[in-house]
Amino acid sequence: MESNRKSPYYPDIPLFLVLIPFISAFNYYLTYANVKFDWWFAFTYTLDTLIGYAAWLAVRRIILWLDKKIVYTQFAKRVTLQFLLTTFAGLFIISFLTELSSLIVKGKWAHSSFYNYDLFIIAIWFFFINAIYVMIHYYYQWQGTAQQVLLEKQKLQTGFLVREGKNENRIPFENITGFSVESEYVVLYTMDGKQYFLDTPLEKIASELPSNLFFRLNRQFIAHRDQIMGFIKLENGKISVSLVEESALPSEIPVSRTKAPAFKRWFRTSD
Structure with missing residues (x-):
């Protein structure tokens, strides 16, 4: 599936480099009623976006590892395991880095609402991210099949x-x-x-x-x-x-x- 693409899921890297900041901004919209656009907002938004990048990179690494272990022909097993592993790893990384940054910046643990509300919203985003990777996989599979059919037709004509x-x-x-x-x-x-x-x-x-x-x-x-x-x-x-x-x-x-x-x-x- 590589051919001339930079990765087996291209263009996932440029896509998520743009999408993660959007997800972070949307989470702010869902979580906070009144947002003040000051230096503190810019700092926390940047920090949350960087944490999001770290979680996504872990998710991507797990998906690439699963590609070597379980093929998509075992669809139910592959997708279920992929969703569980990536969600668990992603939430763990976000929770750990959020607590760490809160201790460093504020000197105390993250607010309890982070676990009661924020993590639930973030878990939904991991479902969305996994869906994108599954769709990219099947798109390239369909594209390869279509190219093979075209190649066979070209062979028949010559x-x-x-x-x-x-x-x-x-x-x-x-x-x-x-x-x-x-x-x-x-x-x-x-x-x-x-x-x-x-x-x-x-x-x-x-x-x-x-x-x-x-x-x-x-x-x-x-x-x-x-x-x-x-x-x-x-x-x-x-x-x-x-x-x-x-x-x-x-x-x-x-x-x-x-x-x-x-x-x-x-x-x-x-x-």
């Missing part, structure tokens, strides 16, 4: 680029029977019996092919859907894929136990 001497030609995908690894090269086979020797790894070639037309059967072979007749089951979950007799590829190609389920789904899916 073909595979090969070199013939000094020329570069694009072979339509429907004219390609498959690819095989031969010694140091990968060989591209066409319907009309031509062969092209490529110095591109088979793995990279597979990533450049439309996934609905081609399947990488194993480390040596990629086959076009039209060349595949069916498959038979072997022991230990393996399968053997049968190709048409006139194919340049072998008539039977083994597929491993780990790749067999993906092939079955692909084969049973129509174009």
